[in-house]
């Protein structure tokens with residue numbers, strides 16, 4: 001952290017090390033011999049893209065920064081790597097099931113992202129997961145491979161069930177996961193009414209706690225899933241109705257960004273036991289779905305810190321396959337196909353945001369450059385600052401702080417001039433800088449002065465909004481790698497924090513990744529007058545570039561402003577009613593056009609009519625219904641009496657990432 005670095009021993013290799021690019025880059029990022037950050041979209045060796053060329057291209061297209069940059073090929077590479085890794089371990093262990101990945105679209109719902117993933121995974125029958133009605137609409141339109149899975153998670157109302165059964169009518173492998181016992185009779189009734197065979201999954205609440213920041217989606221108190229007694233009850237319902245064959249999938253989800261491989265193994269073991277017991281009760285479950293949770297090493301520290309993971313994709317796949325196999329062997333049951341709902345691990349790497357730094361703020365001036373006389377208090381301050389030694393550091397700091405306060409009181413009383421005040425402050429900041437230098441050579445830093453490092457760091461002003469681009473940094477202190485895109489062959493000498501252009505005091509990055517523990521400043525290059533300087537923030541492809549509001553395609557919530565009124569019989573009135581988004585609004589924002597979606601689904605229905613699988617009249621009803629849901633509100637319809645078993649208020653259904661609430665609370 002010291003400012004006195006040796007200029008001569010800097011190199012590109014040093015830059016790669018300092019910004020820990022190999023740690024978080026997963027082979028996709030590096031520095032070229034021009035000292036520019038570059039991307040290998042297929043990993044190394046392979047073609048590479050210079051980020052500065054990308055910036056030139058952006059300017060050529062008359063676009064301004066900040067700009068989100070997506071590397072579609074990284075997406076493809078992630079999907080292929082995931083499929084190949086599971087396939088490799090399945091083959092090496094002579095496992096008899098196959099791997100069927102599904103992509104949970106809530107992680108990044110952009111049409112271009114979903115299309116790319118499906119296309120890259122076509123050979124492996126990669127499927128999609130939907131957690132809401134809004135998500136199921138595009139999923140039904142896009143996932144048209146009859147072998148690929150469509151998994152429906154999340155709480156479901158009747159429309160959600162009907163949409164899923166519409167998918168069955170189209171001959172798709174749509175599996176409805178029962179998250180809550182009351183969904184089972186509802187599904188069976190809807191399926192019977194629509195005369196279609198449902199494919200059912202059970203989601204279990206495991207007792208194994210996940211490890212990581214989003215663990216609340218697992219454990220006995222999780223919102224979703226069936227407890228052991230509920231599973232027994234669900235089994236009874238299926239048996240009573242003779243629907244044993246409909247149960248096709250067993251599922252659990254231990255949370256996102258699981259940082260510790262041990263908790264993954266434990267969850268798989270517990271889940272596999274439940275699967276085995278269900279098989280022994282006579283259910284021919286084909287799929288074992290381990291949910292999401294495959295993490296990303298944002299820090300590159302390979303630890304269980306919440307922005308890191310202590311395992312690789314290879315280890316993950318190997319442990320999942322191995323543990324399922326062991327338990328199936330032990331219990332003497334068939335090995336199921338393996339499903340994972342890995343979203344973060346597929347999308348995180350493919351997108352970043354590029355911003356330009358347009359200025360910096362440094363505290364204080366050289367006090368000798370300032371006019372004004374050395375009055376008594378200034379002289380005293382000079383004396384205190386001059387007397388600093390490592391031994392009297394604390395004492396000197398306290399004395400100087402007291403003097404600064406005294407000077408401020410004098411200023412308020414009108415007996416100290418502005419220039420004298422400036423001298424006092426500049427001397428004070430000079431002292432702080434010297435203290436930080438002394439501290440940087442120490443193992444243990446005195447508490448009083450520990451905060452000075454951030455306080456005196458330069459502030460680099462970057463043209464972006466942290467809230468907009470990296471809501472999880474903003475809301476959860478999740479770390480994302482930040483790296484200059486140029487001059488990486490030069491030593492960065494300014495210890496800095498980065499502030500954005502919003503008037504928001506939280507629009508500031510003062511936690512940066514490091515090999516071990518996060519640091520509070522990042523070394524950047526001295527700005528040169530008239531020269532541009534660019535910084536990138538990376539690994540933003542999962543959960544970030546769709547705004548918190550768009551989570552699960554719920555969109556904006558309806559809003560009312562309530563005012564108390566004594567004269568009103570109910571003591572209040574509504575001043576303002578602001579309608580929320582309907583599903584079509586939200587879909588359009590993500591470039592899905594309702595008319596296109598209807599056309600695509602209609603085409604599939606027409607084909608089914610032609611082949612005699614469904615009657616024309618029924619086909620028309622299905623289309624009308626699809627259109628009607630598109631026009632409806634994004635949240636669950638809880639008002640209808642038929643669905644009184646859904647007693648959860650709609651606003652609590654936004655699922656694990658409560659970034660929505662956190663963001664909105666501002």
Ligand SMILES: *Cc1c(COP(=O)(O)O)cnc(C)c1O
Nearest residue numbers: 253256257292293341342343344
């Ligand atoms: C969010 C979620 C996922 C995706 O998890 P990742 O950790 O991003 O892979 C998968 N399944 C369910 C049920 C989820 O809620």
